[in-house]
Amino acid sequence: MRAFVTMRNYIATTSTVTAELAEIRAKLALLERNDEENAEAVNDLSEDMRRELDDIYEAIAALSVKPQQAPFCRRPIGYKR
Template sequence: MELQPIQSKIYEIRGQRVMLDFDLAELYQVETKRLKEAVRRNIERFEGDDFMFVLSEKEYEILRTQIATSSLTSQNASSNWGGRRYPPFAFTEMGVAMLSSVLRSETAIRVNRAIMRAFVAMRNYIMTTTTVTAELAEIRARLALLEQTGKDNAEAVSDLSEDMRKELDNIYEAIAALSVKVPQARKSPQPIGFKK
C-alpha cells in the first residue's frame, strides 16, 4: 500500500496529527458506522485525547473549508464530508494503532501497518524539515552578520581611503609647492687656498 494517499488523510487538529473516522473506514474497507460501533463497544481502549477525540462542530467546519485535496473533494456527500449527522472521530497515531486490535481483520492489520509507516514517515519528514529549517535560519543569521561586518569594513575602508586621499593630496600639494619654487642661481664657489 502506498504511503502518499494515507499521508494526505493525516490532518493536524488540536496540535496533534490525526486521521478521521470516515477516511479510516474507507482504508479498512468498512462502513464508517461499523467502525464507530466497534470503537464504542471498546471505548475503554480509546480513553483520553491522546488516542481519540470527537471534533467540535467548529473544528469540523474549519477543516471542511480548509482542506481542498482531491481525496476530500471527490468523496460523495452522504458517506463523508457532507450530510453527516455527527462530527467525526479523530484518531491519533496511538488511536489508529489501537483500532487494529478492535477491528481484527486481515485488511485492518495490513492497512494498519501502512498507516503506522505513514505516521512515522511524516514524523521523520517533519523532523528533517525542522532540522533543515533551523540550519537555514542559522545560515541566514551568519550571512546577515557577515553582511553587516562587510558593510562595517567597507565604511572603515572608505573612511581610511578618505584619510589616505587627504594625505596624498597634502603630499602632492607639497611636491607641487616645491617644484614651483625656482632655485636661485648659485655663484660659482671660491677656490680654496692662496691667491697668486
C-alpha cells in the same frame, strides 16, 4: 501506522533543516554586515589617504616654485683703488 511514522520523520527532518537554514541565514547576515563595515572602513581610510596625498602634492608644488629674487650686484673682483 506507516503513514504516521513517515509524517513524524518528515516533520522531524524538516524542523532540523529549518533550524539549520535559520542558523546559516543568521551567519550570512552577520558576514554581510561585517563586509559592509569593512568596506566603509576601507573607504574612510582611502579618503583620508587621498587627502594626505593631496596635501603632500601641494607641499611639493609649493617647494618647486622658486620665488623671484632681486638682481644681486656683485662686487668687482680684484684690488680696490
